Amino acid sequence: MGFIATYVVLLLLWEIWKCRCAKRFDSTYKSVGKITVDIRYAVSVAIQGVIFKHECSANSLAILRTFGFKPTVKLKVPKIVRWIPPKHGVCLNIDGACKGNPGPCGGGGCLRNPAGDVLLSFAFFYGHGDSLLAEVRALADGLRLAALHGFHITSVYSDSLILVQSFIHDKCPSWKCSWWWRLARSLLQQLHVCVAHSFREANRVADTLASYACDSQERSIYSLSTIPIICKGPVVLDKSGLPSVRLL
Structure with missing residues (x-):
């Protein structure tokens, strides 16, 4: 009106x-x-x-x-969404965060098994950048950490639709992140997996880790016992299978 x-x-x-x-x-x-x-x-x-x-x-x-x-x-x-555990192997969830866009940015991610246990997680601060740069760098870092620790990734999820579509169309979304994007594409091809889109409500752990990286401005790798307290709640919620409501 x-x-x-x-x-x-x-x-x-x-x-x-x-x-x-x-x-x-x-x-x-x-x-x-x-x-x-x-x-x-x-x-x-x-x-x-x-x-x-x-x-x-x-x-x-x-x-x-x-x-x-x-x-x-x-x-x-309203749509009911929740984190879906992998049927086999290890699932990688990644996310990027930026305070200002552009501004201080960071990325986070976690590797989990079918039982929902966190095998490894990370929160890396990337300095000044935008949200897309943080998303791409978080993906590249997550894949490299998985390869370094010998985890077999069978599925990768991100809540950035731009990032997911860039790999579907095989086109880098921005020249600023081209180096990390090509690295991530190479690692994905080696693993024979694709990046799938996930709603933010089903990507809570990675989202919390990315925000934590921006706030702490540190680069840290965590196990289940050392993961930041702020991230333990989303881990428990995802493992229990409790859904969230998203308005579409």
């Missing part, structure tokens, strides 16, 4: 100004009815390409329909 009301006022002022200029300089005249029709048409065209996320009240909707406006509203639908 607020969007359409504001748009109508702006169009009203614009149409009156055009009518005034046309009458003064071109000696042409537009009736009030024609101005009204033009405004209604402009609003109808504008709201056809807009999908609103919040539905207005029944009274406001009735007023809009009286003027011939039919806004499209797509309400968010």
